[in-house]
Amino acid sequence: MYSRTMLKVRTLSNNLKMYGSTSSNFVNVSVNDKSGVAIVTMQREPVNSLNLELITQLKTALSDLERNKCRGMILTSASKSVFSAGLDIMEMYKPNQERVRNFWLSLQDLWMTLYGCSYPSVAAINGHSPAGGCLLSMSCEYRIMLPNFTIGLNETKLGIIAPSWFVATMKNTIGFRKAEMALTLGFLFTTEEALKVGLIDEVASSKEDAIAKADKFIGQFAKIPPQPRTISKLMLRSKDIETLRKTKEQDLQAFLQVVNDPKTQKGLELYLESLKQRKA
Numbered sequence: 001m002y003s004r005t006m007l008k009v010r011t012l013s014n015n016l017k018m019y020g021s022t023s024s025n026f027v028n029v030s031v032n033d034k035s036g037v038a039i040v041t042m043q044r045e046p047v048n049s050l051n052l053e054l055i056t057q058l059k060t061a062l063s064d065l066e067r068n069k070c071r072g073m074i075l076t077s078a079s080k081s082v083f084s085a086g087l088d089i090m091e092m093y094k095p096n097q098e099r100v101r102n103f104w105l106s107l108q109d110l111w112m113t114l115y116g117c118s119y120p121s122v123a124a125i126n127g128h129s130p131a132g133g134c135l136l137s138m139s140c141e142y143r144i145m146l147p148n149f150t151i152g153l154n155e156t157k158l159g160i161i162a163p164s165w166f167v168a169t170m171k172n173t174i175g176f177r178k179a180e181m182a183l184t185l186g187f188l189f190t191t192e193e194a195l196k197v198g199l200i201d202e203v204a205s206s207k208e209d210a211i212a213k214a215d216k217f218i219g220q221f222a223k224i225p226p227q228p229r230t231i232s233k234l235m236l237r238s239k240d241i242e243t244l245r246k247t248k249e250q251d252l253q254a255f256l257q258v259v260n261d262p263k264t265q266k267g268l269e270l271y272l273e274s275l276k277q278r279k280a
């Protein structure tokens with residue numbers, strides 16, 4: 001039913017080529033011919049950490065879906081155990097200044113595109129989803145997660161602060177009080193805990209079940225005229241999108257200041273080591 005790559009993800013734009021990147025395909029888009037619903041699969045092994053290329057390709061895929069008037073979008077992962085490990089720490093560790101700038105601006109763009117897309121969006125969370133992975137999930141309208149994984153904004157545990165638009169997205173998803181607790185603790189919720197707190201909407205028994213449930217959620221909008229649907233969604237979401245649009249440069253400078261702080265660099269080094277040691 002879902003035909004692979006009917007909507008082709010464009011290869012990297014020229015401005016990325018100057019960093020010597022290869023145009024690997026980190027995003028697969030398949031569209032159900034009957035329903036017009038697209039499945040967008042992140043496929044950057046091993047953990048879908050969000051580097052500049054994955055972020056750019058996701059943004060391109062979502063914008064293409066918008067242009068092609070898709071009926072709905074399901075965001076998922078090709079991995080069996082990780083939805084997304086969040087931002088690629090290697091983009092922030094000893095960064096090339098021009099690339100890290102592009103990285104952050106592209107992440108802002110991706111969030112504004114996903115959070116404000118007109119089509120119904122569902123995250124089929126088939127693996128762990130910390131930090132930036134949680135942001136992507138929360139930016140969708142509906143979340144379905146498989147058991148025995150974790151999700152949350154764990155930034156404070158890493159000694160860093162989630163940007164204001166990450167915070168706004170969580171507040172809009174689970175409410176002020178629960179967001180305050182989750183953010184200050186850097187809490188990673190298990191699937192069951194996430195369901196209880198409203199961070200996810202349903203639990204699925206398998207990826208196939210998650211896709212079926214996502215299709216069902218999106219199917220409800222077949223009877224709703226698209227324009228009132230989109231306007232209602234944007235009435236709720238556009239304030240936070242506009243806030244970031246207006247403060248993009250300020251937000252970038254705040255990020256660059258943190259990333260370039262020697263203390264952050266030391267912290268990143270230790271964190272990378274700890275990730276590697278967990279395996280040993």
Ligand SMILES: CC/C=C\C/C=C\C/C=C\C/C=C/C(=O)SCCNC(=O)CCNC(=O)[C@H](O)C(C)(C)COP(=O)(O)OP(=O)(O)OC[C@H]1O[C@@H](n2cnc3c(N)ncnc32)[C@H](O)[C@@H]1OP(=O)(O)O
Binds near residue numbers: 275
């Ligand atoms: C830290 C940022 C500092 C400064 C930024 C300034 C301001 C704040 C800006 C933004 C907020 C930040 C948002 C983020 O998203 S930061 C990223 C947070 N992510 C995490 O903490 C998750 C870390 N990863 C894990 O917990 C596990 O990998 C996971 C549970 C996802 C999967 O576990 P599994 O056992 O399946 O795999 P691993 O063996 O752990 O990993 C495989 C491989 O991948 C590497 N890896 C994992 N996560 C990342 C990552 N986020 N970035 C880069 N690389 C990652 C891991 O080291 C392994 O590598 P290797 O040993 O070479 O195989």
